[in-house]
Amino acid sequence: MAEENKVKLHGMWASPYVQRVEIALKIKGIPYEYVEEDLVNKSQLLLQYNPVHKKVPVLIHNGKSICESLVILEYIDETWKNGPPLLPQDPYKRAKVRFWTSFVEKELLENVLLVVRSEGEAQEKAIKVVFEKLKLLEEGLKDLFQGETHHIDGENMGILDIFLCSLFGAHKAQEEVLGVKFIDPEKFPLLSSWVTAFTEVAVVKALQPPHEKLVVVYQFLRQKALQPSAAEVEVKEGVYVRSLSRSHLPDTLI
Amino acid sequence: MAEEEVKLFGTWVSPFSRRIEVALKLKGVQYEYIEEDLTNKSPALLNYNPVNKQIPVLVHNGKPVAESLVIMEYIDETWKHNPILPADPYERAMARFWAKYIDEKFCAAARKIVVAKGEEQKGEIDEIQQQMKNLEGELKEKKFFGGESLGFLDIAANIIIWLVVGQEALGMDQILNEEKLPVLHGWLHRLLDDAVFKECVPPKDRHLDLFKVKFGSSIASK
Numbered sequence: 001m002a003e004e005n006k007v008k009l010h011g012m013w014a015s016p017y018v019q020r021v022e023i024a025l026k027i028k029g030i031p032y033e034y035v036e037e038d039l040v041n042k043s044q045l046l047l048q049y050n051p052v053h054k055k056v057p058v059l060i061h062n063g064k065s066i067c068e069s070l071v072i073l074e075y076i077d078e079t080w081k082n083g084p085p086l087l088p089q090d091p092y093k094r095a096k097v098r099f100w101t102s103f104v105e106k107e108l109l110e111n112v113l114l115v116v117r118s119e120g121e122a123q124e125k126a127i128k129v130v131f132e133k134l135k136l137l138e139e140g141l142k143d144l145f146q147g148e149t150h151h152i153d154g155e156n157m158g159i160l161d162i163f164l165c166s167l168f169g170a171h172k173a174q175e176e177v178l179g180v181k182f183i184d185p186e187k188f189p190l191l192s193s194w195v196t197a198f199t200e201v202a203v204v205k206a207l208q209p210p211h212e213k214l215v216v217v218y219q220f221l222r223q224k225a226l227q228p229s230a231a232e233v234e235v236k237e238g239v240y241v242r243s244l245s246r247s248h249l250p251d252t253l254i
Numbered sequence: 255m256a257e258e259e260v261k262l263f264g265t266w267v268s269p270f271s272r273r274i275e276v277a278l279k280l281k282g283v284q285y286e287y288i289e290e291d292l293t294n295k296s297p298a299l300l301n302y303n304p305v306n307k308q309i310p311v312l313v314h315n316g317k318p319v320a321e322s323l324v325i326m327e328y329i330d331e332t333w334k335h336n337p338i339l340p341a342d343p344y345e346r347a348m349a350r351f352w353a354k355y356i357d358e359k360f361c362a363a364a365r366k367i368v369v370a371k372g373e374e375q376k377g378e379i380d381e382i383q384q385q386m387k388n389l390e391g392e393l394k395e396k397k398f399f400g401g402e403s404l405g406f407l408d409i410a411a412n413i414i415i416w417l418v419v420g421q422e423a424l425g426m427d428q429i430l431n432e433e434k435l436p437v438l439h440g441w442l443h444r445l446l447d448d449a450v451f452k453e454c455v456p457p458k459d460r461h462l463d464l465f466k467v468k469f470g471s472s473i474a475s476k
Contacts, residue, residue: 052355052388061344062344064344066344066347066351067351068350068351068354070350070354071347071350071351071354072347074346074347074350075343075344075346075347078343078346079343091328091331091332092314092317092319092328094327094328094331095319095324095325095327095328098321098324098327099305099319099320099321099324102321102323102324103305136305139304140305
């Protein structure tokens with residue numbers, strides 16, 4: 001393949017943001033080279049490709065770098081038009097998908113992370129907020145799906161499915177570490193069946209780290225936030241998390 | 255063709271609301287503007303945006319769209335003439351990246367500046383000046399971020415005016431000064447001079463007064 005057309009993805013195995021991009025690339029059937037980054041010891045290339053945020057994921061295509069997972073997903077959809085679309089055709093439906101994707105990112109993810117990083121009264125408050133947001137999303141799904149059953153497979157996953165998957169694909173690990181059940185079929189039937197559906201998609205299954213590893217990640221995130229000597233933990237993290245490699249994942253070059 | 259009904263729920267002072275007005279005017283779309291009192295939100299607004307209950311909300315033939323950047327993309331995809339996003343996917347990605355940067359980083363820093371004091375405020379000013387330096391890297395030699403005419407990022411970046419007015423209202427030194435940020439300084443003047451954009455900027459006195467009322471007390475105690 002010509003060098004200019006090559007696609008590279010700089011990522012980190014535990015990052016849900018990176019997972020979004022990998023799901024999108026696989027759905028579209030785009031071959032790519034994956035570069036695992038050590039976030040404690042970032043590569044020169046990463047700092048060069050993402051000088052503003054210095055974060056993963058970074059997609060490199062035609063020698064140019066694109067950062068921020070949602071921006072990358074839209075870029076992928078607009079550049080590779082042959083694979084399944086990541087957004088609907090109709091402008092109004094696209095607007096609804098983008099609205100809810102933004103909601104998942106800003107309102108849900110941020111508050112779930114707050115629950116992970118807090119305890120006691122602060123955590124109680126954060127949990128309450130997450131349930132309020134989930135209720136709004138459940139209502140939104142009724143409007144979004146318009147009463148139709150939303151079937152998901154490797155051919156029709158879109159950006160909203162991908163974003164929600166990157167957050168709640170790990171819901172069982174979240175439950176175990178936090179002792180809170182967010183994806184409750186009784187409270188949120190549409191959302192729960194949706195989450196179940198996308199965790200069964202082959203592409204997602206292949207990319208999802210095993211439950212035990214996810215539990216470790218969430219435990220670590222929690223420890224890091226709640227322990228005063230965060231700096232020491234970070235150094236340990238670099239060693240600890242690095243040792244939990246991507247060995248559970250199949251070869252990413254399609 | 256069926257008659258189109260376009261409504262915009264906004265506030266005169268909100269830079270997010272202003273984004274939509276500029277986009278609609280650039281496209282020559284006729285719309286009805288509804289000024290909202292955010293301390294007493296209308297039933298219509300709460301009905302059209304029950305999730306966030308915020309402005310701006312665009313209602314097109316009865317169908318609501320919320321979130322300013324989402325609305326801008328909707329406008330560009332619905333009224334295809336005078337595009338505000340470039341055609342090339344990479345350039346579109348850059349416009350979206352920097353618009354997101356403004357929403358997440360710039361807004362946060364700007365809000366902190368008007369309420370912070372002393373060393374903390376100085377730190378936030380340094381931070382926002384660095385952010386604006388980063389933006390200059392995207393603008394380079396161009397007249398506007400969109401090239402010869404206003405584009406997605408110019409419209410999104412109008413929030414910089416909020417900071418400029420704010421600093422003046424609070425008697426602060428110029429943050430976006432010509433010496434430190436010549437490229438962006440030039441851009442701002444071209445933006446304020448643009449025929450379409452001009453129509454959407456509130457009268458300066460009114461803007462200054464609001465700032466003094468809202469944030470004046472915090473700086474007076476310095």
